[in-house]
Amino acid sequence: MAKARHSLKDVARRAEVSAATVSRFLNGSLDLPETTRTRIERAVRDLDYHPNPHARRLSLGRSDTIALVIPDIANPFFARLAAAMESHAAQHGKMMTLQATMNRSDRELAALEIAATNLVDGLVFMTNHMPPPEVAQRINRFSRAVLVDEDVRGARMPRLLCDNEMGGFLAGDLLYRNGHRRIAYIGGRADLLSTGARLNGLSRGMMGIAPVRSYGDDHATASGRDLARRFLDERQDETAIFVGSDELTIGVLEVFRARDIRIPDEISIVSFDDVRSLHLMTPAITAVAQPVETIGRRAVEILLKGDWDDSAFGTTTELLPVTLTERGSVRFIGQ
Amino acid sequence: MAKARHSLKDVARRAEVSAATVSRFLNGSLDLPETTRTRIERAVRDLDYHPNPHARRLSLGRSDTIALVIPDIANPFFARLAAAMESHAAQHGKMMTLQATMNRSDRELAALEIAATNLVDGLVFMTNHMPPPEVAQRINRFSRAVLVDEDVRGARMPRLLCDNEMGGFLAGDLLYRNGHRRIAYIGGRADLLSTGARLNGLSRGMMGIAPVRSYGDDHATASGRDLARRFLDERQDETAIFVGSDELTIGVLEVFRARDIRIPDEISIVSFDDVRSLHLMTPAITAVAQPVETIGRRAVEILLKGDWDDSAFGTTTELLPVTLTERGSVRFIGQ
Known part of the structure; x- marks a missing residue:
């Protein structure tokens, strides 16, 4: 992807609407007031925006896919979280594709590239290390992304963390x-x-x-x-x-x-x-x-139903409560 | 994808070479003897074959992806197998995208459709139920696929099972x-x-x-x-x-x-x-x-290095040995 090319997001920013609105408008699935239409059409013309050739898949309903990027599939925490998201994605008629990065920045970048090329509806990104700024920049090119479980410095996307x-x-x-x-x-x-x-x-x-x-x-x-x-x-x-x-x-x-x-x-x-x-x-x-189930459900809900038109949405953090289960591994040794 | 259209595999079959050979020849990354080139070019003409518009991604090296379809991410057996494949795919410079089907035929079909649309280099398919014939038919449209862990009746692809x-x-x-x-x-x-x-x-x-x-x-x-x-x-x-x-x-x-x-x-x-x-x-x-590690490694090796030119390759089954670890849960109750 040539760097100079303008993205859907650029069009959206210039037209002062969400990227999803531009996308749906351009593929003909959204009716808009005359003034909004004019704004989008002018932004498309000004930026010389050409929709991605793969975009037709989206408009044909072939995407309907959420991309999930996790550090490690073999870690049951991520595996269960992925399964929870999968099940909630299914309830919304979405498929989910998962990529594991083994916590390596090169694979995080490659995974984001693949997700971008496949024009997914949204991205859920999880990492277990502090990635370099390029990762945040790639994430910011998505029109909808949620950072789950851990922060990514520089990413302007909503965060969903346990407390x-x-x-x-x-x-x-x-x-x-x-x-x-x-x-x-x-x-x-x-x-x-x-x-x-x-x-x-x-x-x-x-x-x-x-x-x-x-x-x-x-x-x-x-x-x-x-x-x-x-x-x-x-x-x-x-x-x-x-x-x-x-x-x-x-x-x-x-x-x-x-x-x-x-x-x-x-x-x-x-x-x-x-x-x-x-x-x-x-x-x-x-x-x-x-709360693995809740994290999975909320991640999907934020992607599909979040207030993406609100520019402040990318700075929100949602904290989910955790619980303690007492069993037999703590000994009482006095007050 | 229109049904009547001929696939890369059809061209390969008619030209009596592997689909990978056709693909690499068509994107200019493979030199071939004159007779083979003629055979492929004739097959392309005879079948009126038009490469998939997404295929450029492949020739640009953007795919380099193996698709993995599993029933259940939350099951640690599948999760570890996926991690093993991921690590071996990485050693070959490949990314892996994973989709979980929750053992539902509709999601198996959707996952296969997404993998096909994204033009992956190969497919690893696992299921834990007996899927309907449509699933086998979809699998057979891939130029390279391996069935791991469980059989899929009607699929003409190599099997990799534990014993x-x-x-x-x-x-x-x-x-x-x-x-x-x-x-x-x-x-x-x-x-x-x-x-x-x-x-x-x-x-x-x-x-x-x-x-x-x-x-x-x-x-x-x-x-x-x-x-x-x-x-x-x-x-x-x-x-x-x-x-x-x-x-x-x-x-x-x-x-x-x-x-x-x-x-x-x-x-x-x-x-x-x-x-x-x-x-x-x-x-x-x-x-x-x-042998989770070995299954993961062999699945990737079969995809990338299997003898895909041999038409009998699709009927092979590789059995990997299992081991017993004795611990403390079996009581001796006499001879």
Whole structure:
């Protein structure tokens, strides 16, 4: 795609309507007042705008597709979120195509390029690292996109996040009420919005007591194993850990089991996500759950029914509440 | 797409070369001997073949995409398989787009339509039900497709399956050697290739002793709960169950835990897939594992390097070996 070419979005901006309005007007599926029509037609002429040749697919109803870009399909949190979106997309007669980026910027850019070429109705973008500015620029070329789960700096699109701070708070509050004062935090990468928000909430729940140690890496089982080993090597008197994702928790549990460290007798643990059959483990693991179903539903609703004509819509953030499920992995050690 | 129009595949068949050869020749990226060129040019003329207008994307290197169609993203077996394919596709410089069908024929057809419109380099198709003939017909229109995990009747494409019969055999053999003679089978839908193959292998491993009872339904946690309740209600003296997927096993374990039925004291259990952290449960659950990494790698290799010029290639089946991991869920009850 040549850079100099003007996009549908440029036409929309100049005509002071939404890109969807321009698109529907140009493919003949939308009647508009005379003044709006004139504005759009003039913008098309002024910018020498030529609709993308693939655009006919859209007007023929062949697209009806939402593009979902996620970091990692094998992570059950993303997999379940994708399934929830799929089911809500289906209820709106939409298909969904998914691309996994393995958290690599080159693949994020390629995935966005493919989604753009296939002229999807909307984009749901999720990442687990801090992508370079090019990614935000590509996202901004879509007429409708939602950033889910994590921030992308520079993207002018609505955000849909779980309340990470509240999740950290619920974990910290539970640990504090059970007498824990010296704890560790094993979370995601330090430059992520979610990592910091969970840590802030954790300290707030602990009445201002920050973790003795904090560890951060990818939300992956292998990282969980590595960080658990480092934690055990460096551990002094910490009585509990808050782990920022089930993926990390699985790795932590594997190391604890291998070293015969008993939960909650020797150490208490609270996980985050609650998508990994934690209820069937012994002990069952206490965890903060994200509202996966609701995130999936809201992402689709925002794309299809959001107020895209409002230019401030791209700066909104919607926070969804999380819940704590107490099981058997936190020990009471006094007030 | 008008039905009467001839496809790239028709041209290839008439010219007696592969569709990829025609495609690369037509976009100028392949030099061919004079006789082959003449054959292709004549076939194009005879069939009045007009390349798909989207085809330029392919010749511009914009496609480089493999389409993956799976029944259920939330099922970790499919999610991990998708991740494995993603990583191998990346090694070949390919992107992958995934669509989940929720095992519905209408969505399978829509997913195939989208993949066809986006002119992917190849298709990997997985289903968990027996789709109607239209699905096979659509699959056959692709120049390169691989059926993974389960059969699609009528599709003339290579199959890549795990050795389900061997998996059943390993489970049956283990149970038999541990003295179990009266067992039950909780598997997938009865009309699936995999369900029958696992059952056959199970009986062979049990020295010809068929399960006292067989239950079948979707590979889903909710189905596992339902079938476990039915099994417990109808149970007489069965000492073990073989469960055809981890998804079903999770449901079974939930019901057993709720009714306080102890594994392996009261009943032994062997699962199939081994993707659900069974090693962290108490007791750790013995399971047959599919070679998820290898399936992912081979699917990509077959698409990109298979002998697609050989017309018999579409009838080949590749069986990948499975392995049994013994843990703590099978009790020895005598010879």
